[in-house]
Amino acid sequence: MLACAYIPRHVSGYLSLISALNGCPNATLNPYVAHLVELPKKKKSKLMYHQLEDGDQYSDEEEYGGNDVVQITKALDSFISETKIPVHEAKIVSSFLTINQDVCNGAVELRVSIIFIPFHKHQRVDGKMENSMEGIRTINQKVIRHAPCSVGIFLDRGQTGFQQPHGSLSVQNIATFFFGGPDDREALACSKRILMHSQVSLTVFRFIQANSSIQNSWISDASHKGEEVVMAISSIGTENEMDNVFVDTFYNRYVAQGKASLIEKYVSDGAETLVALREILDNRYSLVIVGKGGRENSSLTIGMSDWEECPELGLVGDLLASSEMNFNGSLLVINNGTPRKMRPSSLHRQ
Numbered sequence: 001m002l003a004c005a006y007i008p009r010h011v012s013g014y015l016s017l018i019s020a021l022n023g024c025p026n027a028t029l030n031p032y033v034a035h036l037v038e039l040p041k042k043k044k045s046k047l048m049y050h051q052l053e054d055g056d057q058y059s060d061e062e063e064y065g066g067n068d069v070v071q072i073t074k075a076l077d078s079f080i081s082e083t084k085i086p087v088h089e090a091k092i093v094s095s096f097l098t099i100n101q102d103v104c105n106g107a108v109e110l111r112v113s114i115i116f117i118p119f120h121k122h123q124r125v126d127g128k129m130e131n132s133m134e135g136i137r138t139i140n141q142k143v144i145r146h147a148p149c150s151v152g153i154f155l156d157r158g159q160t161g162f163q164q165p166h167g168s169l170s171v172q173n174i175a176t177f178f179f180g181g182p183d184d185r186e187a188l189a190c191s192k193r194i195l196m197h198s199q200v201s202l203t204v205f206r207f208i209q210a211n212s213s214i215q216n217s218w219i220s221d222a223s224h225k226g227e228e229v230v231m232a233i234s235s236i237g238t239e240n241e242m243d244n245v246f247v248d249t250f251y252n253r254y255v256a257q258g259k260a261s262l263i264e265k266y267v268s269d270g271a272e273t274l275v276a277l278r279e280i281l282d283n284r285y286s287l288v289i290v291g292k293g294g295r296e297n298s299s300l301t302i303g304m305s306d307w308e309e310c311p312e313l314g315l316v317g318d319l320l321a322s323s324e325m326n327f328n329g330s331l332l333v334i335n336n337g338t339p340r341k342m343r344p345s346s347l348h349r350q
Contacts, residue, residue: 002032002107003116004092004143006136008071010118013156013330015079015087017116019166021190022085023197032110034090035072036099036139083166096135100142108148114190115147119155119313119321119331128323141312150186150337153292153313154330155321161330162287165199172199175285177277177316178206179300180243183291187334188250191289195260202254203261205280206247207273207300210266270303277319281327288327290316292335 001021003014014033022029069091076087094102107115120137121129144151156162165172176191178184188204195202247262254260265280267273281288292314304315313321317333 001029001114001116002034002103002110002112004034004036004103004118005072006036006118006133008068008075009122010156011072011075012158013118013154013162014116015075016156016162016164016330017154017332018079018085018087019083019164020162020172020194020197020200022083023165023200024193025196027193029085030088031085032088032090032112033072033076034092034103034106035069036103037068037091037093038096038099039093079164083164085166096139100139100146103139103143104146104148112149114150114152114334114337115143116152116154117143119153121155121321123157129321137310137312144312144335147335147337150190151335152190153317153333153335155332157328157330161328165197168199170199171201172287173285174200174202174287174289175280176202176204177288177290178204178243178247179291179298179316180240181291181293182336183293183314183334185243185246185291186336187289187291187332188246190332190334192250192254194289195254202259203263203285204247204250206262206264207276208264208266209299210268210272267300269299270301273300273316274304274319277316278325281320281325281329285329287330287332288320289332289334290314290320292317292333 001018003017005011005014011033018029018031021031073089076089079085080087090106092099092102092106103115103117106112117140118136120133120135120140121131124130140153144153162172162174174191174194176188178188191202191204194200250260251262255262265276267276292312301315304319307322308315308318310318310321313333317331319325320327320331
């Protein structure tokens with residue numbers, strides 16, 4: 001995995017994800033944290049080198065990361081010492097106009113399965129979301145468009161959000177929302193890796209059309225209207241076959257073994273979905289994982305695009321990231337990627 005950070009604040013959330021993803025004893029995690037540094041425009045100066053003040057053109061410390069590099073390195077060193085999880089540090093110095101290419105090319109070079117990038121907004125002390133780095137949003141959109149693998153946009157809400165599981169005495173409650181489609185399947189695949197950590201409790205919520213004709217292979221006699229049913233779906237031969245098989249496999253491997261929970265929510269439209277989301281969250285989960293796309297033209301999200309602000313998060317992700325939702329947990333939005341060929345990168349390993 002390749003986690004991209006612009007400032008030290010981004011690193012703490014990534015380390016929590018790395019900690020959780022490393023809970024599977026039989027699968028090796030090879031995480032990289034890359035510090036993305038904007039290559040400054042060259043300034044014209046008639047002064048000789050020895051006449052320049054600190055911070056001027058030839059000050060490498062300021063122009064290539066400055067004190068942020070020191071803080072990020074200290075955070076990584078402390079994490080490695082505490083958890084014994086090896087994390088590789090890297091730095092990408094490039095113009096913000098093309099740095100997305102270096103990120104994608106670095107992902108190819110390192111054979112990365114998923115890239116994590118930070119959301120361009122952060123939560124203020126009053127709970128409101130503030131847009132402090134608009135340039136990051138453009139870079140995020142380019143990375144998503146050209147990435148050779150899956151991409152996760154991570155919104156870290158600090159002290160009220162997801163915390164590092166390693167060494168923690170408390171269990172982190174995580175929710176995954178499944179509406180269907182390749183992005184949601186990838187989100188569930190990421191969730192399967194996280195649930196293997198002993199300090200993580202995962203609940204998957206599958207949203208299904210209320211008048212759906214999907215047949216249930218686990219419980220044959222249940223009234224679906226307005227109810228939550230803990231089960232999985234197996235409906236071979238329908239247009240939802242891939243989703244159903246994926247969820248069915250998840251049920252057999254994890255839910256039936258008591259390692260996770262699966263709850264179905266039957267809704268008719270976007271309004272009912274919104275009500276269900278508010279009921280589910282209620283500050284019970286420190287992290288929510290959701291796919292960006294969901295199923296195209298789904299009646300489950302009709303009307304939700306009316307207040308969409310950040311399309312790169314998808315309809316549900318955009319809603320969860322907004323201040324109006326009153327959700328204080330962290331958010332991870334997964335975009336399923338398609339492999340592409342890239343040119344060599346300018347990623348520098350440290």
